[in-house]
Amino acid sequence: MRLRRPLVALCTIAPLALAAAGCSDSSGGLVTGTDAAGRVSQSVSDPLQGKCSRFAARGVTSVTNNTGVDIVLHRTRDCTDLANQPGTYLGTTLSIVATSGQGPWRSFTTVGWPPPVPPNVPGARIN
Template structure:
C-alpha cells in the first residue's frame, strides 16, 4: 500500500509545484509606441496590474506585442479626461490615435496571459 500513498502524494504535489514556478507578475512581450516619425518608446514585460506611463508628450500609435490585451488611456495614471474614452487593444494588434481625441499617455493590462519565463 505504500506505493499508492506515494503516488497519491506526488500526483497532488507535482501540479502545484509546476503552477507555482510558472506564475509571474509580468506580461511577456513588448509594447511599442510612437509619436510621428521621430519618437519611439518600447516597454518590455510590463508588470501586470500596474499603470504604465508613455512619454510625457504622449504617443499616437501603439503596437501590442504582449500575450495579453491592454487598455490605452488618454490621461496620466490610467485616467481618461471627460469626453476622451480609453481604447482597448487586443494582443498582436496595432492602433493609431484619433487626433481630435488626443494622444495616449498611459496603459494598463487586462486579464492574465500565459506565464512569463522567470528572469
C-alpha cells in the first residue's frame, strides 16, 4: 500500500508539534514560604526554570514546594550560596522547616525540567 506525501508529512509533524506544546518554562505549581511567626510571607506561582525567585526581604523559615520540580533554597537574595553553607534541596510536593541556625531562606532556584502537566495540587494552573 502506498501512502500519500501529505499524510506521511502529517504523521511525522503531528507528534513533534504535540511534544513542543507540552514544553514550558514554568514549573507549574506554588512555592509558599512562611516566616518565623507563621505568617505566609510569599507565594510564588509557577516559578520560571533557571531563574532566581525571591522571598520577602526578611526571609522565610518554612517552605512548601507544591510544584512538579525540585528546588534549592538559598540564604541570599540572589540565589548564591555562602561559603561552606550549600543551599538546601527540597523535593517536589515536600515541605521543610528551618532548624536553629539553618534559615532564613531568601530565594530559591528550580532543579531539572518541569513535567508537561502541573501536579494536581491546590493553586496549580495549566498555562
